[in-house]
Every structure is written in C-alpha cells, then in structure tokens.
Amino acid sequence: MLDFTYDRFEEKGTLIVRLPERLTFNLHFFIQMNILIKECLNSDDVNRIIIRSPKFINYAKMTMAYIINTLTYINEQSGKKIFINNDFRMRVKNEVAAKEGKSFNKETDIEKLIKNQGLEYYVFKGKEEITRPVNHISALLAKSMPSFNQDDLKDFINTTIGEIFSNSCNHSNQDNVYFASFVQKEYDNIFLYVSIIDYGRTIANNVRAFLNKKDISSAECIDWAIKPANTTRAGSGGYGLPTLISYLKATKGELYIFSGEAGYVLLESGSEMTEEIKQGSFPGTSVAFKVRLNKNNFIIKCYADDKKVDSISLNDI
Known part of the structure; x- marks a missing residue:
C-alpha cells in the first residue's frame, strides 16, 4: 500500500504532506484523501501546508484532479496556506485543468x-x-x-x-x-x-x-x-x-x-x-x-x- 505521510513542525505551524510515487484510482486512494482532509483541517496548530511529491511519479489523472480539488476545499475552509512542490505542480498544470461548468x-x-x-x-x-x-x-x-x-x-x-x-x-x-x-x-x-x-x-x-x-x-x-x-x-x-x-x-x-x-x-x-x-x-x-x-x-x-x-x-x- 502506498500511503501519504505527514511531518509536523509545531513551532513553525507547518504540516508537510509527502505523496507516494504511485497513485491509482481505487479504494485505498479515497481513504488516503479522507485522511488528508482530516489531518489538514483538524490540526489547529498548523497554518501552512506543504505538499511534496517525488520527482518521478506515476499518477492516474483522476487522482490528480481529486488532490487539487481537495486542496482547494481545504484552503477555502481553513484559510491555511498551501504550497506544492514544482514537480507536482508542473505535472498537474500539464494534465489537469479547472474550468467553469458553463464552458x-x-x-x-x-x-x-x-x-x-x-x-x-x-x-x-x-x-x-x-x-x-x-x-x-x-x-x-x-x-x-x-x-x-x-x-x-x-x-x-x-x-x-x-x-x-x-x-x-x-x-x-x-x-x-x-x-x-x-x-x-x-x-x-x-x-x-x-x-x-x-x-x-x-x-x-x-x-x-x-x-x-x-x-x-x-x-x-x-x-x-x-x-x-x-x-x-x-x-x-x-x-x-x-x-x-x-x-x-x-x-x-x-x-x-x-x-x-x-x-x-x-x-x-x-x-x-x-x-x-x-x-x-x-x-x-x-x-x-x-x-x-x-x-x-x-x-x-x-x-x-x-x-x-x-x-x-x-x-x-
């Protein structure tokens, strides 16, 4: 099983979320997303969230859409600042786009x-x-x-x-x-x-x-x-x-x-x-x-x- 891992730095109010090398669109992934929401929203001592992924990743496209959607929700609900490392950001930018429904x-x-x-x-x-x-x-x-x-x-x-x-x-x-x-x-x-x-x-x-x-x-x-x-x-x-x-x-x-x-x-x-x-x-x-x-x-x-x-x-x- 490929899990997300979490590191807390309470004195800096920072939560680091480390993504695995591979993510498949399945039950295990959805449970990982539930944990992500819980960890980010229930940590009152955290005001900054850093998302890190390996340089080379094998992600199903739907999993990337879910991650971005979930991070947007966390930001809107908590106001916590979210930072994503460049490797993952560029991969998402090239493969996933958010659009208005009317389009x-x-x-x-x-x-x-x-x-x-x-x-x-x-x-x-x-x-x-x-x-x-x-x-x-x-x-x-x-x-x-x-x-x-x-x-x-x-x-x-x-x-x-x-x-x-x-x-x-x-x-x-x-x-x-x-x-x-x-x-x-x-x-x-x-x-x-x-x-x-x-x-x-x-x-x-x-x-x-x-x-x-x-x-x-x-x-x-x-x-x-x-x-x-x-x-x-x-x-x-x-x-x-x-x-x-x-x-x-x-x-x-x-x-x-x-x-x-x-x-x-x-x-x-x-x-x-x-x-x-x-x-x-x-x-x-x-x-x-x-x-x-x-x-x-x-x-x-x-x-x-x-x-x-x-x-x-x-x-x-």
Whole structure:
C-alpha cells in the first residue's frame, strides 16, 4: 500500500504532506484523501501546508484532479496556506485543468476523447448548468454498450446520472458541484472515469433528518440511501444511486461512494460493501465510477418500469 505521510513542525505551524510515487484510482486512494482532509483541517496548530511529491511519479489523472480539488476545499475552509512542490505542480498544470461548468462542451467521439490526454474538471453552479454533462455521459455510455433498446437505455442512464447531479445540488445545501470525466485507453481496454463531488450535507445528515433517527450509523444511512425507492426528496424516488448500482453491476463497473464517516464500494467482480471509515471523514458526498466502453461480452436489457438494468452474456444467446 502506498500511503501519504505527514511531518509536523509545531513551532513553525507547518504540516508537510509527502505523496507516494504511485497513485491509482481505487479504494485505498479515497481513504488516503479522507485522511488528508482530516489531518489538514483538524490540526489547529498548523497554518501552512506543504505538499511534496517525488520527482518521478506515476499518477492516474483522476487522482490528480481529486488532490487539487481537495486542496482547494481545504484552503477555502481553513484559510491555511498551501504550497506544492514544482514537480507536482508542473505535472498537474500539464494534465489537469479547472474550468467553469458553463464552458462544458465535450462530444462523444471515443477516439477524440482518448487523444485528448488532458483531464478537465468543472465547477457547476446550480441545476441549469448540469444538462450538458448529463447528456454527454448518458450518450457515451448508451452508444458504447450493446443493448436491446438503445433509446430506453440512454433515457435510463440520463435519468440516473441526472438525479445524482440533482441530488448534489439539492441535498448538499451549497452551490458548487464538481465534475470530472475522462476516457482512457489502458492496454486494449477503454475505460470511462466519472466523479461527482459536493462539499455540503452528507448522506447521513439527510437520512437521519428524514427518518428522525439520530443514532443510526453513517454506514446504515448509506445502505438506506442505496435501496430502490428510498429518497429524502419529496416527489422523487427510485432513480439515482440505486439505479446507478444496478447499471454498474450489469456492466461490471466499479463504484465508490464516500460521505461523512462511511463509504460504499462496488468492484468489477460484483462484490460490494458498506462500512464505517475510521481513518477520516469526507465533508460532503463523492460519487465516482469506472466502466469499460469496449470489449464487453454482454447485451444490456433495460427494465424501465422496475427502474433497473440487467445484462445477458453473449455466450448464452
């Protein structure tokens, strides 16, 4: 395991965060990010944070976007000064760019998306800006997946992704929603990475208030939120996290949900778990998933009435 390490110099009010040589977009990375937030925000004797990385690093692009996004949040919440060493700064500058949501205009040509090696993460302000990224993701996924009814599948994905964005706007009690998507070729495989982040009210905050139960754990709240038809929004239900999970199980994707002191993980193998995370806390909700866009040996079938999807192996036809 490649961990972040921390050195404190209390007399100088300095916290040095040392990054490892390699970072992969996986569960271990997300836990490291939770620890980073905890270490930086809970250290009252620290007013300066120095981020150092080795000269030669092997980082997934989405991990760099997460780090910069998280450091921006820490700076805004605490006012602590953050310094990044030049090697990491130049790497990020060359590969990751922050943009306003209204400038989002990505198309769905996979070859062009692969050739565009830079990762852009966007800040969306309110519901009026989220239509284009929702349409982009749903069109890209529906076009890349063999299905019995592509139009139904696109509508299903569009509603699912749209509600996750909408939940980030409505449940978080804050204006900004952070979004990044990236298409990457890994050997002969092509993957889509997506992350949606808000730094507002957690899933546990919303579920406890809705159920009027203060003593249920964060993990129990996430388990409640990912069950079909459970929602804390009036007049809405059935789509969002439960249907995203249904889709990713059918397509053998991966999903990571972190909110407050708990997280949910779905792996490509189909195994899933929800558990309390003792090492840190995510101040809002982070939904990130990874799905293969090519070489899929199945056909997707959409059940609109049941609000779920399933897959049928091509070997069984």
